[in-house]
Amino acid sequence: MRVACVQFDCQFAKPQENLATALSLMENERADLYILPELFHSGYLFVDEQELHELAEPVPDGKTVQALEDFAHKNGSGIVAGIAEKSGEHFYNSAVFVDETGFRGVYRKIHLYDREKLWFAPGEAPFEIWSFRDVNLGIMICFDWIFPESMRSLALLGADLICHPSNLVLPYCQNAMVTRCLENRVFAATANRIGRDDRDVIAIDFTGQSQITGPDGSILVRASKDQPSLLVQDLPLQQARNKQINEYNQLFTDRRPDFYHLD
Amino acid sequence: MRVACVQFDCQFAKPQENLATALSLMENERADLYILPELFHSGYLFVDEQELHELAEPVPDGKTVQALEDFAHKNGSGIVAGIAEKSGEHFYNSAVFVDETGFRGVYRKIHLYDREKLWFAPGEAPFEIWSFRDVNLGIMICFDWIFPESMRSLALLGADLICHPSNLVLPYCQNAMVTRCLENRVFAATANRIGRDDRDVIAIDFTGQSQITGPDGSILVRASKDQPSLLVQDLPLQQARNKQINEYNQLFTDRRPDFYHLD
Numbered sequence: 470m471r472v473a474c475v476q477f478d479c480q481f482a483k484p485q486e487n488l489a490t491a492l493s494l495m496e497n498e499r500a501d502l503y504i505l506p507e508l509f510h511s512g513y514l515f516v517d518e519q520e521l522h523e524l525a526e527p528v529p530d531g532k533t534v535q536a537l538e539d540f541a542h543k544n545g546s547g548i549v550a551g552i553a554e555k556s557g558e559h560f561y562n563s564a565v566f567v568d569e570t571g572f573r574g575v576y577r578k579i580h581l582y583d584r585e586k587l588w589f590a591p592g593e594a595p596f597e598i599w600s601f602r603d604v605n606l607g608i609m610i611c612f613d614w615i616f617p618e619s620m621r622s623l624a625l626l627g628a629d630l631i632c633h634p635s636n637l638v639l640p641y642c643q644n645a646m647v648t649r650c651l652e653n654r655v656f657a658a659t660a661n662r663i664g665r666d667d668r669d670v671i672a673i674d675f676t677g678q679s680q681i682t683g684p685d686g687s688i689l690v691r692a693s694k695d696q697p698s699l700l701v702q703d704l705p706l707q708q709a710r711n712k713q714i715n716e717y718n719q720l721f722t723d724r725r726p727d728f729y730h731l732d
Numbered sequence: 733m734r735v736a737c738v739q740f741d742c743q744f745a746k747p748q749e750n751l752a753t754a755l756s757l758m759e760n761e762r763a764d765l766y767i768l769p770e771l772f773h774s775g776y777l778f779v780d781e782q783e784l785h786e787l788a789e790p791v792p793d794g795k796t797v798q799a800l801e802d803f804a805h806k807n808g809s810g811i812v813a814g815i816a817e818k819s820g821e822h823f824y825n826s827a828v829f830v831d832e833t834g835f836r837g838v839y840r841k842i843h844l845y846d847r848e849k850l851w852f853a854p855g856e857a858p859f860e861i862w863s864f865r866d867v868n869l870g871i872m873i874c875f876d877w878i879f880p881e882s883m884r885s886l887a888l889l890g891a892d893l894i895c896h897p898s899n900l901v902l903p904y905c906q907n908a909m910v911t912r913c914l915e916n917r918v919f920a921a922t923a924n925r926i927g928r929d930d931r932d933v934i935a936i937d938f939t940g941q942s943q944i945t946g947p948d949g950s951i952l953v954r955a956s957k958d959q960p961s962l963l964v965q966d967l968p969l970q971q972a973r974n975k976q977i978n979e980y981n982q983l984f985t986d987r988r989p990d991f992y993h994l995d
Contacts, residue, residue, distance in 0.1 A: 641911075648904075651878070726995065731994060732888070
């Protein structure tokens with residue numbers, strides 16, 4: 470399966486421009502599945518709730534998801550994209566999954582990072598997986614990575630590929646994904662943004678280096694720190710089904726939950 | 733607290749020589765706590781059960797643990813050391829903890845690696861922690877590292893320092909400990925062996941590079957791949973009590989077990 474991470478500088482409060490930039494990168498090369506950054510249409514650094522009222526969109530009826538559905542339908546592709554979601558009185562830091570058949574589902578970020586807690590409600594549904602062609606996709610967003618329970622949950626549910634829309638600020642995740650993939654024997658595609666959100670009172674730099682990681686912990690491909698790019702890789706995703714690491718050890722059946730303390 | 737990892741080439745079936753080598757390295761510099769490799773007295777690569785009948789020792793009454801207790805008493809230190817343990821009809825890949833007061837406890841490896849499953853029984857007690865002076869020690873052995881549940885369990889139980897006797901064969905652990913420490917905000921001391929166990933029918937090379945890792949994922953000190961050494965570091969272990977990583981995120985209270993799938 471050809472998987473592509475879309476990396477670019479998401480401009481704050483310019484949803485139409487961000488959508489156009491993303492689609493333009495995606496049109497450079499056909500892929501079965503595109504992963505876009507977290508909050509790719511809105512930008513990241515909100516400084517008051519009013520901005521979310523203006524930028525967040527209903528899912529799946531908002532303009533951005535509709536445009537992604539159109540692209541997916543036209544190109545016969547799947548897309549996982551980070552969206553600022555408006556639902557009733559709540560805002561969620563979400564990721565939608567659409568494919569050629571239309572809207573497939575939404576994941577609402579379970580572990581909010583830093584000042585996201587001021588504006589977004591945390592996801593209130595368990596991690597889940599979605600079938601896509603002959604494989605299973607898991608979705609987590611950015612900071613979810615630091616909790617080993619996130620990818621462990623998705624992998625135990627049967628995910629072959631972890632789709633990971635991100636706006637990474639800390640320098641740790643790209644290296645950590647080596648261990649995350651190794652411990653779960655899954656593939657992961659981290660689509661990170663580049664550039665800087667500068668909102669006068671506060672500014673944040675993002676780390677780029679979108680990365681596709683293999684189930685043996687190998688970094689299959691990594692983008693630059695500061696250039697927009699479409700990071701494309703053909704992935705033998707079925708390999709993620711094999712959790713056997715030698716004649717005697719199978720990573721999942723060797724787990725011994727009776728002896729763990731995870732409450 | 734001054735912590736020291738003891739790295740050397742543990743000779744197969746030469747318990748007296750291995751003990752002498754370890755104590756000799758330990759006498760080079762006083763530490764509050766010494767960590768020795770997995771199966772440090774027996775060597776690693778058993779090829780039949782009879783060898784374990786000859787080399788495994790009762791805990792704490794065997795000669796090796798008694799000698800460690802003597803050292804600990806004389807030097808006012810703690811020691812965590814990997815031991816082939818004999819208990820009734822069973823053999824365990826264990827780690828003992830002794831200090832100046834004598835024998836404190838034993839951890840029996842929960843996740844056996846590869847052909848260890850042929851000879852050893854898996855540990856049948858949950859992960860636990862031991863108080864040592866003003867901090868809490870957790871113990872895991874070698875391959876336990878690949879299961880995030882191991883260090884997570886110890887950290888949630890309150891471990892400040894993970895003592896990690898090892899005979900590492902795969903090349904992944906030292907880098908993975910960066911993520912393990914970061915995700916749990918704990919210190920870890922991985923005491924690995926060097927050299928090669930060559931038993932004619934089978935041979936294994938060990939990776940050395942014993943490592944002490946900080947709660948921010950920094951590699952505080954790392955030994956060479958092939959030289960015996962005593963890797964010493966003064967550690968501000970109380971720092972592991974602070975799980976706050978910014979104004980809004982605390983790594984443990986931010987966990988959301990209701991949404992995980994970890995069965």
